């Protein structure tokens with residue numbers, strides 16, 4: 001793979017905060033970014049050299065975009081696979097369509113993991129109310145019913161505590177492409193982000209611990225306070241899956257850790273991940289630069305931890321307290337340029353470096 005020289009243009013499909021922070025990292029290395037997004041005034045578009053504002057399935061606009069860039073990456077999974085395939089036929093697209101295809105569908109994802117020796121919770125594909133009844137009989141309760149596609153931040157999933165609650169859960173899920181998972185009695189949730197270069201080189205960040213509020217990531221503690229065995233097993237899962245997917249770019253793996261130290265895969269994302277935002281201030285090379293390096297064919301950077309870091313998302317109205325973070329010792333503020341504050345919307349985040357405990361602004 002020939003490395004792209006500074007001055008080349010990277011295409012980013014998706015206009016959210018992950019694209020924004022990727023474009024900022026690309027600019028530091030002298031690249032231009034061209035963002036493809038249906039959103040006018042998107043977080044990524046605000047900091048890019050060029051923007052194509054079009055729907056993700058607009059093949060003519062995608063073809064013009066492909067002709068204007070030297071390589072492409074994408075910043076979220078809910079892009080039509082056909083669009084990424086169309087781009088990949090015209091311009092190097094990293095990670096490629098395979099990683100997107102696997103991560104877009106929960107049954108394909110968990111089956112892929114199992115086939116490569118990665119442990120998941122017990123699961124069954126569910127396409128009807130009868131399937132669900134059978135799956136509940138096999139897996140037992142509590143169990144989690146999820147749509148296979150387009151779920152994020154806890155949307156498209158329901159917990160079922162008693163088998164007789166199955167029919168109502170099926171009604172309210174309103175999907176004929178679902179998965180039932182045995183609920184994992186996890187002790188903690190962790191994740192690993194790994195970069196893989198075009199020559200197969202791997203660079204993993206250490207496992208981090210994640211805390212959710214209302215199904216949305218709230219806080220990440222880096223590195224995770226886990227045993228060396230758990231930390232190594234988590235990185236091993238990321239290495240196995242990134243290699244098996246033959247992915248060039250970033251792979252985030254979300255994992256459950258049980259009280260006995262078992263590490264089970266929950267899901268993967270072939271892109272920068274919210275639980276990797278700490279790397280902007282706590283690692284030698286942040287996850288966004290690492291993605292840019294992989295996509296541009298540069299050597300991967302050093303993923304080592306410089307300082308323990310705690311990341312907290314600013315969700316919805318929490319962003320209104322942004323001035324208070326400017327003067328806190330150890331705090332670094334990152335805002336995404338989103339105009340409208342909505343409940344549950346990720347507006348920014350704060351990284352506390354040096355292991356300083358996060359200080360919450362007064363209510």
Ligand code: AMP
Nearest residue numbers: 121144151152153154181182183184267
């Ligand atoms: P997901 O969209 O699959 O990442 O799920 C969102 C959150 O729901 C996870 O971070 C967990 O807190 C919880 N969750 C999802 N699946 C399971 C499961 N099989 N067992 C226990 N908790 C789960």
